[in-house]
Amino acid sequence: MGADCLRAHVLLIWCLTGLPAPHPGAYGSPCVFACCHRWSSIMEPDPLRISPFSAKDMLVAHARDVLGPDAALLDASRGGPNWQLRTVQCAWHVLGLYADYCYGGPNDLPSVRVLAPDPPTDHAAHFRRFADSVRDLRESLCLGMEYVERVWDYLHLEVYPDRWIGESIGAFALAMTAGYYPSPATLDFLPPIASRFLARTFGVQQAPEDFDLFLGHGATGTFGAVVACMARNELLRPGDKVAMVWPWYEPMKDLFENQYGCEVIPIQRRREQLWEADESALAALDDPDLRLLVIVSPGNPVDTTLDDGLLSRIEQAVERNPDLVILCDYVYANFVETGYDNILRRAWRNVVAFYAPSKDLGLVGARLGVAWIPTASPLNRRLLQMSPARARKVDARYASRSPRRRPGFYDRLVMDGSHVSFSHMAGLPTPSQVLLALCMLFPLAAPDEAGHYFRWVRTELRGRMEALYDGLGMERESCTDVCRSNYCALLPLDEVAANQGPRCAEAFSRVPLWSFLEHLAHSRGTIIMPGPAFGGEAESARICLTSLNKGAYRQVGRNIAEAVGDYTFPTPCQHCR
Known part of the structure; x- marks a missing residue:
């Protein structure tokens, strides 16, 4: 027995190292290798x-194992845009140069900058001199400078009409030095800009003081921070019911189900109903024990907005259950026509809205996320309604950092963002907050250029979707009652097979989804993602339309159709398992 265990351990280590498996007769009984194989x-x-x-990642690794490490792949799984708007990024660099121009350095060591808490600088005049000196040096500086000057005009006329414009210029310049910790965590110039961005993008006409603005690392990072704060304060507990509009963005399901132990209830939408919700699924909204509703609109992987019937039922649910909290990720909103x-x-007091303005402009690596938390949110009300014992328990975490008053949800969220103990240094880096402001100001301060840009984005994405389906030799289903972002597609592979005839459909019905995805990867170097993990049909795949050009998406469509057709008259593939 001891020898067999030793052999099994040796063989298990052998397998884990990736070395070729020994002959079954090696090291004794053949059953030892069988045991190792089972492990x-x-x-x-x-x-x-x-x-x-x-x-x-497994599919990419598999394709490279077969095709070679340097093989060119058509990776249609990535969600990051393959374009960027230069205007805002160039403006951010211009402001960095202005911060250096403004503060300078000592004569004895020019490479060092000494910051004054309140430098006696006429920033309006100082910036004009700076602009005149650098505007014509490079096209990128001219592009950025023109946008910055529009920003100053907009801030002076629309946001701070009673404030000297030099104060705004100085606040942006000081933030660009990165010389101070954020104070407050969200710099003062951001909330009034964010409220105007919210009004323009979603038609929500509320005052800046109606929302607390929380900043994080992308919309998903901000979303995760809000959920974590809810859990720490027992506003979300294991076993709580969380409804999610399905198909869904898989990491959100994982977050509630596997990280916080909640019961996730799907509000099912189906392709055959043009992505409107099942009437039976809407019953979940009538449950008085429902604590939370999670929405992505426009969706991912289904790129539609919510239909009017579902919106009305949610509105009714809020009326019946005023403590219902709705977390809504709107990160693809500007990829559809504004005003949807x-x-x-309809129910802004109950909604915590998430957005990533940097993603709109192709600056996904900046990871700039925003959450608008209503000051009248049920989250604050539920904190106040806690029993004394529970209140003492959850408040203890923050007692040393908020000794004179019981903090509201937003204050707890900010402190949690710096592990409470380091909350005196909370907040995104100040240069990142400037970039975030410039991203949100783009449709406000430069509406003509922004309109042209977003029309181009929508046309480009629509063209890529058409190219994909042209390559597939199919028509995409039409949805007339909702808007589409064309950011992604949930492709029914069984319909791709049916489009090639009954023999192909019958043959493909016997093919496991993962086997097909691997075959597509190693036979044609094309990567797409399994759809069922996102709540899609059993034989579906998720495709992102942001990372390749139109010609590439046409080829992706052809490759998928051809790979499906391979099973009609199958020939042995040495790489298929």
């Missing part, structure tokens, strides 16, 4: 039951 099978993850993003209906318009 290896147990440890192999089911790629359709893990994160689809991890599964995508949304639950933020």
